[in-house]
């Protein structure tokens with residue numbers, strides 16, 4: 001029997017033994033997928049480009065340019081601050097990756113080290129981690145922190161290497177390791193008489209409040225070169241999502257409308273946190289949901305469900321509308337019904353009024369006038385239940401566009417409907 005025949009016999013045996021399992025595996029493996037690269041949406045992934053962080057990358061290049069123009073002339077320290085998900089980590093990492101590559105091409109030996117202070121919270125851990133990432137062999141026991149640090153500086157001298165060390169979550173290190181530890185790192189060269197200064201630092205922190213616990217000279221060292229990252233606006237998030245989606249999904253899987261919906265939900269100018277991590281998380285989760293349903297596109301409802309899963313806000317919704325007047329609830333019901341029926345991200349004020357009148361008729365209620373309806377819509381907006389804004393150019397005439405940014409609408413509708421019937425004391 002030749003080897004192909006042998007393989008075939010073996011294949012048939014396995015197939016006959018476990019036909020159903022085999023089939024399941026085969027089917028799963030051959031199932032079409034919407035993901036071109038799912039891993040590119042995971043938190044560890046470092047993208048090639050960073051839309052809307054070009055200015056910050058430029059600022060970092062200019063801060064560390066001396067490593068090429070006059071290496072060793074001084075030790076740079078830059079502080080990056082910004083709230084959660086504003087791209088602090090990824091900006092430092094992308095800069096580190098690309099700056100060292102560019103330097104290498106020019107013949108300079110610069111290494112980038114990234115340390116998470118959540119994971120390495122003592123001075124000892126931080127120094128050991130610097131050595132590990134620089135691949136400096138140190139005895140695992142017996143050396144003091146100072147001796148290890150000296151060994152690192154010695155190694156950099158011997159190998160004519162410069163290093164940029166990022167201490168991420170630095171506020172954590174500052175509060176746990178204490179001011180002496182911070183002093184040790186931040187003022188590395190104050191106590192050492194080194195003519196060539198090879199270690200440089202980027203400190204990443206949520207804000208500057210923890211740093212004020214340090215002595216004023218150390219604090220002023222840190223604040224001297226500060227890059228502040230602002231929360232992303234909706235349009236910035238849209239560009240980021242568009243780029244990240246183009247890497248992660250096959251063409252045609254995600255429409256702009258879906259991306260804009262996530263961007264509007266999370267954008268700082270629309271009351272969101274401006275958090276890119278959250279926006280990307282929602283996109284990934286929505287993609288997973290579409291994939292597991294066997295859908296070939298991500299729909300708004302996948303996004304709504306993903307938002308609900310990743311958000312705590314839904315818990316507060318019921319409370320926000322618990323004391324709403326009944327006609328405010330009927331308007332909310334009309335909005336939900338229209339959003340569900342049309343599958344669009346927003347509905348127009350005029351459409352809502354018409355739907356509201358229909359519902360009033362069904363409920364045997366006298367519809368309120370336009371100004372009152374408008375006031376109710378604004379109340380719902382103030383309570384954070386809906387998003388309402390005036391349409392810009394592109395739609396004929398100006399109108400109020402209304403959307404709801406969370407939750408599966410079917411569950412929400414049921415909740416509101418129950419509340420209305422209970423309030424009216426009508427049985428169905």
Ligand SMILES: Nc1ncnc2c1ncn2[C@@H]1O[C@H](COP(=O)(O)OP(=O)(O)OP(=O)(O)O)[C@@H](O)[C@H]1O
Nearest residue numbers: 043050051053084085086087088089090240276277
């Ligand atoms: N401008 C951008 N372009 C593309 N992706 C981005 C951009 N900004 C942030 N991201 C992505 O958003 C996610 C969060 O970014 P990052 O972890 O850098 O935020 P952070 O400010 O360090 O947050 P934290 O304070 O929680 O550590 C990452 O997946 C990152 O790749």
